[in-house]
Amino acid sequence: MEGRPLDDIALVERAKNGDVNAYEALVQHYQELAFRVAYQVTGNAADAEDAAQEAFVNAYYALGRFRSGAPFKPWLCRIVVNEARNRRTSAQRRTVLAERALVAQSSGDSAQSPEDAAEANEFRSILVATLQRLKEDDRLILAYRLFFDLSEAEMADALNVPNGTVKSRLSRALGRLRAALPADIRMPSAAGASDG
């Protein structure tokens, strides 16, 4: 899901001229990002799917207003989040917490002892649950930076805030996440605690 601005610019230009194949290539490349960003807002797969699909259709018809050469990814994120917010209800917010799934184990974890792996997994589950309790703005900025790898400029664009405020917003969101974690939580030996 890494950025590839040059490809995007060419594809967006072709799509602007009505080339639906070019737009389909953009959708294929960004559908995972769009769906996951939407899911961070809705917490519900059906609404996230609906929001992401609608966002792609709306973005296509808005291409005429999209500035040539501008980055596509943050612009898409903004449309996705708007669509996702329109679909979120308080009832869905509650299902988020009820639906909480176990965090998938990566293959890298197989090198750990079963105890370490279980501890790391438990820690991740607590992180997911705590993120879901955060305010949406905090969750989004953390997700943009640490899950979806947006640059600071892209985050400013996606969040529609001045460039200079992104760092401080990110740091405040991180602080609130830490404050929301259980008081007795400790870094597990295997989940990002070690250097390197």
Added chain:
Amino acid sequence: MADPTRITDVQLERALRDLGPRYPYPPTPNLSIRVRGRITAQPIVRPRRLDLWRDPRRLALVAAVLLVLLGAAALANPTTRDAIAHFFHVQGVIVSRQPSPLPSLPSITPLDLGRRTTMADAQSAVKFKIAVPAELGDPDAVYVVSSIPGGEVALAYTPRPGIPLVKQTGLGVLITEFRGDLNPGFMGKSVGPGTTLEETSVNGDPGWWIAGEPHMIYVEVNGQGQQVTLRMAANTLIWEHGGVTYRIESGLSKAEAFRIAAGLP
């Protein structure tokens, strides 16, 4: 005093990066096919007919339709028909010249091209050999109307480099083919002062090149004249060969339209 066992910002950032690829997302659905369907389907075709009588906003168009239908009615008189057929020598098409500018229609009026299908199915539904221009290759979509004598086929091409989007159709190029010899009043064209109407010859057969300001086109849908579609059309090359009338609508120049026509009968 800082608690040395408390998690630091750096550790928390690292933990989140570690979590990212393992976050319990539901599987990503394949959106591209559905999005593709919606962005191609929307401008190209909607499965409803233009109902002139039910929608009050369209009543204003009725006068314009009548103008064109008057031309069709003239065909009922054999003497007039011969005169028109001689002058407008493309069977199945009536072209009438209007002295005043045409009323404007919404830029995207449903095209009502018929039922979307495969090339093989379309071929089995019409009574002529469907011609596909070599210049463009296989169409992006094929539509067929089987309710008129001999049937009608529409080949739709989406815009691409060198083939601009046509606002009136939402397409790059639209080619229609039908048995003009069996459908004398099938298609009517009303041409205003801003449109040029030029007699021409396509591959040795008589035809017309209509360009400039969009012109109005009406097409009989069910062969009985009871249902028509009415819309504005872009530059059009139209000609007839062996009883089949061919029509190419696009935003292309005359020379480019002729290049496409060269690959057709």
